[in-house]
Amino acid sequence: METKERILLLLEQNRDKALSGQSLAESCGVSRAAVWKAVEALRQEGHRIQAATNRGYRLAADSDILCRETVLPHVQSQISALLVPPEAPSTNTIAKELALQGAPGGTVVLTGKQTGGRGRRGRAFESPEGGIYLSLLIRPQLPAEEGVRLTLAACVGVCRAMAALCGKEGQIKWVNDVYYAGKKVCGILTEGATSLENGLLDYAVVGVGLNYRWPEGGFSPELAAIAGSLYGPGSQPPFPRNRMAAALIDQLMDCLSRPLDPSIMAEYRARSMVAGKAIQVLRGEGSRPALAKAILEDGRLLVQYEDDGAEEALCSGEVSIRAKGSPPQGAPV
Numbered sequence: 361m362e363t364k365e366r367i368l369l370l371l372e373q374n375r376d377k378a379l380s381g382q383s384l385a386e387s388c389g390v391s392r393a394a395v396w397k398a399v400e401a402l403r404q405e406g407h408r409i410q411a412a413t414n415r416g417y418r419l420a421a422d423s424d425i426l427c428r429e430t431v432l433p434h435v436q437s438q439i440s441a442l443l444v445p446p447e448a449p450s451t452n453t454i455a456k457e458l459a460l461q462g463a464p465g466g467t468v469v470l471t472g473k474q475t476g477g478r479g480r481r482g483r484a485f486e487s488p489e490g491g492i493y494l495s496l497l498i499r500p501q502l503p504a505e506e507g508v509r510l511t512l513a514a515c516v517g518v519c520r521a522m523a524a525l526c527g528k529e530g531q532i533k534w535v536n537d538v539y540y541a542g543k544k545v546c547g548i549l550t551e552g553a554t555s556l557e558n559g560l561l562d563y564a565v566v567g568v569g570l571n572y573r574w575p576e577g578g579f580s581p582e583l584a585a586i587a588g589s590l591y592g593p594g595s596q597p598p599f600p601r602n603r604m605a606a607a608l609i610d611q612l613m614d615c616l617s618r619p620l621d622p623s624i625m626a627e628y629r630a631r632s633m634v635a636g637k638a639i640q641v642l643r644g645e646g647s648r649p650a651l652a653k654a655i656l657e658d659g660r661l662l663v664q665y666e667d668d669g670a671e672e673a674l675c676s677g678e679v680s681i682r683a684k685g686s687p688p689q690g691a692p693v
Contacts, residue, residue, distance in 0.1 A: 363390050364398035368407065369429040371419045372602070380416035424573075424600040426472040426492070434606035437613040440466035449476035451495035452551060452567040458497060459553070459563040465499035468609055472601065477569060485547060486583055488575035492605050495567040496612050502561050502619065504554040508659050508675065509619040511536050511550045512628045514566045517615035518546050519631055521607040525599060528590055531633040534652070534661050534679060538570075539633060543588025546570045566616060568608060572601050629655045634679065639663070642678045652679065 361369075366388045370379060381392045388395070399409055399417055408420035428444045435442070441463070448454055451469040453476075458467055471494075474487030487493050500510070518538050519530035530538045530545070538546035552564035571589035579587045590604075591597045597604075615624055629635070635654055640647040641663060650663040653671070660673040 363388050364401050365429050367398045372430045373433050375419050378416040378418040426601055430602040431605050434603055435609050437610045439468055440464040442468045444470045447471055447473040451493050452565050455495035455497045455565040467497040470494040485569055490573035490575040492570045492572050492601055495565050497565050498616055499563050500561055510564055511548055512659050513615040513619040513624050514548045516624050516627045517611035521611040525607045532631045534634045544586050545588050572604055638682045639679045
């Protein structure tokens with residue numbers, strides 16, 4: 361670990377107080393001049409480091425650069441590795457490459473900006489600076505057909521992190537989106553590979569994109585009507601992103617270690633914003649109006665179509681909630 365990395369780690373571990381140049385020099389085994397040089401280099405990287413005569417250095421409350429040294433001190437769970445590039449094309453892509461190289465479960469790839477983020481169905485996932493984009497590599501002993509339970513568990517983990525750190529309660533739109541205050545603030549993409557020998561997942565990569573701060577300039581016109589962030593325009597989050605990133609890692613590690621736990625499904629269903637609503641089931645270029653009757657124990661969405669009253673349990677796909685329209689006559693809600 362370089363001197364500047366050791367100093368940043370110490371400053372993060374002591375955010376509530378100033379550390380003198382002398383104490384930093386002694387802790388790192390370098391001269392005070394080397395400390396000053398390292399601090400200047402960190403400032404050039406964007407870290408806001410305050411300095412006061414006879415008091416020392418401290419990280420400013422609004423210093424919000426995601427990096428290993430600022431995130432790792434707040435992670436409570438046992439992870440295998442944490443990689444934090446300044447930006448990445450896609451954290452899922454990096455995590456999958458690591459999986460193929462034999463990286464162990466519990467490997468996390470985290471960044472504050474993606475240049476080629478991906479969503480479901482191969483769509484682009486807008487990933488501006490201000491968000492938290494992470495992928496967790498796991499190696500679950502789970503049948504491939506149960507893979508959707510990982511996505512459900514990840515949704516619950518995101519909601520728990522939001523509630524625990526920020527006091528904000530998320531709602532889940534089946535199957536992989538988290539909403540807050542009526543806006544989508546998080547999308548989840550789970551990818552993996554299956555062993556042909558036993559039908560179990562060889563690995564899975566669970567990617568989470570969370571809009572934490574409002575991006576500079578807002579969202580693109582295509583997303584402006586549906587996308588939101590935990591902290592909106594002009595709002596200063598009470599915690600820097602490193603704390604939220606650590607909370608996400610901890611909750612995801614917990615929930616994804618037990619995706620079949622009945623309590624996970626119970627919370628997923630309780631947070632559902634779809635069950636009982638009039639929806640459109642989207643397929644290809646078309647859609648079909650239906651009532652979302654319930655989320656079943658295995659995570660499938662039970663729907664009843666309006667045109668003929670037929671029921672279907674969807675294991676995958678996409679739905680949208682209709683602002684207008686009513687459920688079929690006599691259908692339960």
